[in-house]
Amino acid sequence: MAKKEKLGSIKRFGARYGRKPKAKFAIIEKEQRRLHKCPYCNKVKVKRVAMGIWECRACKEKFTGKAYSLNKKVLEDEAEEQLPEEKQEETLEEEVEETEQKEGA
Secondary structure: OOOOOOOHHHHHHOOOOOHHHHHHHHHHHHHHHOOEOOOOOOOOOEEEEEOOEEEEOOOOOEEEOOOOOOOOOHHHHHHHHOOOHHHHHHHHHHHHHHHHHHHHO
């Protein structure tokens, strides 16, 4: 029997809109709904209030950030995670070589 894919919040769309747009939407929505780290008190208690407005539930500080996350681009980070394993190994090897060169110099 085939593995069932966990759809999460995108199952509300049913058969509409296609697989790729729904997958991108799921990544963005998952990122925006999770708790983030507060830049003021360093606790993981920051929640999105509105587009670009974030509030820390620990220190009650309100501040601005990006629309779906505090400081990073959501889809670019996920694209790196979805690289084939061979490419990930190559990039890891390159990073190790660079650090060795820096330490040796």
